[in-house]
Amino acid sequence: MAFAPSPIPSRTQYVLEGIKHAILTGGLSPGQALVETEIAARFGVSKTPVREALKTLAGTGLVVMNQYKGVTVRTVDAAMAREVYDVRLLLEPEALRRTIASRASLETAREALVRAEEATDQAERSLANREFHRALYLPCGNPLLARMLDEVRDQAALVSTVAWAAVPSWQREAGEHLEILRLALDGDAEGAARALHAHIADFVQRAFPEGDPV
Structure with a gap:
């Protein structure tokens, strides 16, 4: 029996859409660091929905997660x-x-x-x-x-x-x-x-x- 994927929690979706909009409209530049604590403060949420939103954006190719450099907006070349x-x-x-x-x-x-x-x-x-x-x-x-x-x-x-x-x-x-x-x-x-x-x-x-x- 196939199961539908669980919906993204509303706070995570809110943060995800906000970050995506900033990236795709030039508010966040390619290569710019995305710091969880700063994003959490900007959206008025805890770090958990921010972390989940960034994971989803990494899956779509808009951000890059690096063990040493952290999370950055994907660079376009x-x-x-x-x-x-x-x-x-x-x-x-x-x-x-x-x-x-x-x-x-x-x-x-x-x-x-x-x-x-x-x-x-x-x-x-x-x-x-x-x-x-x-x-x-x-x-x-x-x-x-x-x-x-x-x-x-x-x-x-x-x-x-x-x-x-x-x-x-x-x-x-x-x-x-x-x-x-x-x-x-x-x-x-x-x-x-x-x-x-x-x-x-x-x-x-x-x-x-x-x-x-x-």
Whole structure:
């Protein structure tokens, strides 16, 4: 008999979401140390939920636990970025093909683009862009495929946060998002998948050109 995993206690979830938001919006920088006592004081909790939250974030690849250095925000380099985006290139266009073939509603994706356009800061824009991409693959009809993409979603967002800090390119990507959505709404599964593949590949190549030091 299979058992569902136990839900994360509310305090742990609260701390986890707070740390994740800070990492993915640039409030915590790659390589920055995460000290349990400081985080506990910041969120008004004991060290136990902080410790559990950090373990979960280590499992998703957002933080690194080291016996000697403690816990730090994961550092983004070219090797890490290409590894994460390679997974996206293999899976995300196919998921979009299936979403379009199923004639699923893309209203959530459209709404995410509106939020990204109206965003007043990079944090809001980053979160809206993440929701846009998820809205394209989530209705693909294969829950395992969607979960696999969810597993690299946070790491991909970390890569984009670092890349945007160095070279803001969100306006260009916003135009690419509009074209992907247009093709998807037209029912052009192959065209939308090609545009999405190019969008993902071009971004990581611009941010981490081949030959850059790792």
